[in-house]
Amino acid sequence: LAKTTQPISMDSYEGQEVNITCSHNNIATNDYITWYQQFPSQGPRFIIQGYKTKVTNEVASLFIPADRKSSTLSLPRVSLSDTAVYYCLVGVAYNTDKLIFGTGTRLQVFP
Amino acid sequence: NAGVTQTPKFRVLKTGQSMTLLCAQDMNHEYMYWYRQDPGMGLRLIHYSVGEGTTAKGEVPDGYNVSRLKKQNFLLGLESAAPSQTSVYFCASSAGRGSSTEAFFGQGTRLTVV
Numbered sequence: 001l002a003k004t005t006q007p008i009s010m011d012s013y014e015g016q017e018v019n020i021t022c023s024h025n026n027i028a029t030n031d032y033i034t035w036y037q038q039f040p041s042q043g044p045r046f047i048i049q050g051y052k053t054k055v056t057n058e059v060a061s062l063f064i065p066a067d068r069k070s071s072t073l074s075l076p077r078v079s080l081s082d083t084a085v086y087y088c089l090v091g092v093a094y095n096t097d098k099l100i101f102g103t104g105t106r107l108q109v110f111p
Numbered sequence: 112n113a114g115v116t117q118t119p120k121f122r123v124l125k126t127g128q129s130m131t132l133l134c135a136q137d138m139n140h141e142y143m144y145w146y147r148q149d150p151g152m153g154l155r156l157i158h159y160s161v162g163e164g165t166t167a168k169g170e171v172p173d174g175y176n177v178s179r180l181k182k183q184n185f186l187l188g189l190e191s192a193a194p195s196q197t198s199v200y201f202c203a204s205s206a207g208r209g210s211s212t213e214a215f216f217g218q219g220t221r222l223t224v225v
Contacts, residue, residue, distance in 0.1 A: 032211050036214075041199075042218065043115075043201045043203065043216025043217055043218060044154070044203075044214075044216050045216070046213040046214065085153075087153070087154075097142070097159060097161050097208055098156060098159060099142075099144055099203070099205070099214055100156055100170065101146070101154040101155075101156075102153055103152065103153040
């Protein structure tokens, strides 16, 4: 899997937009970018996945520039319940059986 | 709509004891994974399986064994528990390979070895 680098932690306030950037300089042509969210004492939960440009769902948006060497997870108007650890995964589609997590970004939302 | 179920949810073991953690999924997924997560750390892959009857080593396989006799079940065994194996264990399953598809996680098993 391509190595990823994320900030260890971020702080925000309720109602703000939060952008978490993940660097993956050695991403391969066939790699997808996937983000997971983990609340305390729970297993991770899939948030969003993309290959290029922009992907949006009911939870978040994922922005991927043309060179695909980084990606940004955007959480609009966060609330206290968005306090969690967010993991960025980059792996070659259909070419690896492993699902490897990094250390993630710990987001703390304050009132 | 159970998804991924882990049994037990909590367990305390004495050093040297053995135990088996059970992971069951009802989504007909081919891929299953076992992770451990230490306090304040990310998830580390212990073992995984790409289908019934198959298993493979992950990042930290030492001290653990696994079996996938049935497609829906993935068992994680500790033959001789050590305090270093105190952790929260998560099981996951997915329909496809690696990070190309969505993985579903269980609620975790909190294991303490004293």
